[in-house]
Amino acid sequence: MNRTMIDLWVGIFVAAGIVALMVLALKVGNASTTLNMGDTYRVYAQFENIGGLKPRAPVKSAGVLVGRVDEIQFDSKTFTARVTLNVDRRYLFPKDSSVSILTSGLLGEQYVGLEAGGDDVMLKDGETVKLTQSAVVLEKLIGQFLYNKAAEGGSK
Amino acid sequence: MPERIAGYLRGIGHQVVGGLWRLGYASRFFALTLLRSAVSFRRFHLVMRELYFAGVLSLIIIVVSGLFVGMVLGLQGYETLQKYGASDAVGTLVALSLTRELGPVVAALLFASRAGSAMTAEIGLMKATEQISAMEMMAVDPIARVVGPRFWGGLISMPLLAAIFSAVGVFGGYLIAVVMIGVDAGAFWSQMQNAVDLRQDIVNGVIKSVVFGVAVTAIALFEGYDAPPTAEGVSGATTRTVVTSSLAILGLDFVLTALMFTGV
Numbered sequence: 001m002n003r004t005m006i007d008l009w010v011g012i013f014v015a016a017g018i019v020a021l022m023v024l025a026l027k028v029g030n031a032s033t034t035l036n037m038g039d040t041y042r043v044y045a046q047f048e049n050i051g052g053l054k055p056r057a058p059v060k061s062a063g064v065l066v067g068r069v070d071e072i073q074f075d076s077k078t079f080t081a082r083v084t085l086n087v088d089r090r091y092l093f094p095k096d097s098s099v100s101i102l103t104s105g106l107l108g109e110q111y112v113g114l115e116a117g118g119d120d121v122m123l124k125d126g127e128t129v130k131l132t133q134s135a136v137v138l139e140k141l142i143g144q145f146l147y148n149k150a151a152e153g154g155s156k
Numbered sequence: 157m158p159e160r161i162a163g164y165l166r167g168i169g170h171q172v173v174g175g176l177w178r179l180g181y182a183s184r185f186f187a188l189t190l191l192r193s194a195v196s197f198r199r200f201h202l203v204m205r206e207l208y209f210a211g212v213l214s215l216i217i218i219v220v221s222g223l224f225v226g227m228v229l230g231l232q233g234y235e236t237l238q239k240y241g242a243s244d245a246v247g248t249l250v251a252l253s254l255t256r257e258l259g260p261v262v263a264a265l266l267f268a269s270r271a272g273s274a275m276t277a278e279i280g281l282m283k284a285t286e287q288i289s290a291m292e293m294m295a296v297d298p299i300a301r302v303v304g305p306r307f308w309g310g311l312i313s314m315p316l317l318a319a320i321f322s323a324v325g326v327f328g329g330y331l332i333a334v335v336m337i338g339v340d341a342g343a344f345w346s347q348m349q350n351a352v353d354l355r356q357d358i359v360n361g362v363i364k365s366v367v368f369g370v371a372v373t374a375i376a377l378f379e380g381y382d383a384p385p386t387a388e389g390v391s392g393a394t395t396r397t398v399v400t401s402s403l404a405i406l407g408l409d410f411v412l413t414a415l416m417f418t419g420v
Binding site: 003006007009010012013014016017018019020021023024025027028029030056058 | 201204208251255313316317354
């Protein structure tokens with residue numbers, strides 16, 4: 001085995017390794033969507049309860065991915081969750097748009113739904129969306145249901 | 157009676173001191189390898205040769221095992237997920253298991269038994285046939301000339317082999333789930349891409365494989381260099397390389413996983 005053959009084989013090996021890494025990053029992972037989200041603007045939203053929302057969760061409008069959740073913080077002045085959304089610059093939304101935390105499917109991940117409003121003025125970088133709807137917490141729903149049932153029983 | 161207790165205690169002390177001495181020797185050996193690795197980069201063809209022996213010649217076993225591991229994951233994952241009506245998620249299962257755990261760990265285990273044992277046997281035999289002493293006589297530093305290139309060759313090969321293992325494994329999962337069983341190809345890839353994160357899963361997997369590469373090659377080279385220069389000594393060292401590096405891989409994997417994936 002002379003030196004040029006070794007060089008050739010090592011070259012093939014290293015190239016195959018790099019191709020495998022690229023395949024993992026682009027085809028298996030989400031690098032293609034993360035990298036395409038270069039041009040974004042930030043929008044803030046205050047939620048009473050975010051449920052199980054996590055950073056990097058998708059932001060969808062009409063079911064189409066338009067951005068991702070960047071950061072979730074607790075606002076100690078208003079005692080609400082302050083969620084930072086990165087929205088793709090290609091998509092502009094009216095100022096009176098509303099955001100809600102939804103769940104994809106019965107057991108799916110939680111995402112932020114952005115519903116366009118009717119205003120002529122568009123949301124700009126760093127602005128806050130006023131209309132928000134919190135995540136549905138199953139325990140609260142059940143609690144309310146039981147409470148209503150009990151109230152019905154009492155009135156009879 | 158007191159003599160017997162003292163004898164036991166002396167036995168324990170001897171073991172501990174011996175173990176510590178060996179650990180210290182191994183650390184000094186490792187530090188020396190790093191310090192003298194400038195030679196490896198000045199004469200890079202030495203590293204190329206080791207890349208060929210450790211990397212290229214391990215390709216076949218890595219590709220074949222990766223394909224089969226991916227196919228088995230596809231079959232088993234489909235079997236279980238289908239009970240919950242989530243057979244589309246089989247792509248996610250295959251990709252996450254491979255990039256996070258199985259790719260780096262199984263590739264490193266194969267690497268330890270395929271390349272690590274060969275390194276130990278080679279250096280041990282060089283020592284037994286007094287080639288190492290001959291080098292020292294000729295003022296050639298055996299650590300810079302023999303150990304350094306093997307270390308860097310192994311360190312570079314390991315992440316590449318793990319990446320190839322994972323990529324081939326995902327393809328194996330695709331073959332079973334989509335081509336054979338008939339899961340929808342679009343759902344297979346899109347659910348996978350939604351769940352696998354570049355930083356969290358793929359980069360962490362690469363970091364793991366680099367750590368395993370360092371551990372396996374360092375253990376293999378030390379065991380070879382430390383082997384008693386007899387046929388029995390070399391065979392014992394080769395066995396120890398495979399056992400120690402497999403245990404090190406699994407132990408390190410637990411520690412790394414605990415560090416990387418606790419916040420998720």
